[in-house]
Amino acid sequence: MSLDHCTRCGACCASFRVDFHPSELASACDGGVPDELTLPLTAQLVRMRGTDDGPPRCVALQGTIGVEVGCSIYGQRPSPCRDFAPYAALGIGEDGCDRARRRHGMAPLG
Secondary structure, eight states: OOTHHHHTOOGGGGTSOOEEOGGGBTTTSTTOBOGGGEEEEETTEEEETTTTSSSOOOTTEEEETTTEEEETTGGGOOHHHHHSOTTGGGTOOOHHHHHHHHHTTOOOOO
16 A cells, blocks of 8 residues: 555544644744644644634645645645654554544545
């Protein structure tokens, strides 16, 4: 299998809030998440813009869900994105991945 499962999907980027510690921001570390793509929530928490919208869609998500997508900050993405469904690219879904796919009319990964 290849990354095709993820690059043709993108449902996870348009289904959940993405919150993380400000220490992951570019202003706090080299290679961090661009500050302007986030919203401060508390002194200990920031959120990716767009993930709190109804419906949610991360501002870094590019393309059409279920067709072809990409992340404009893939190398700088926050830990929740790095840690989400680590085997999805291999065609092995997890609960969160499968819920996101169903939400966007796609079958769960086997």
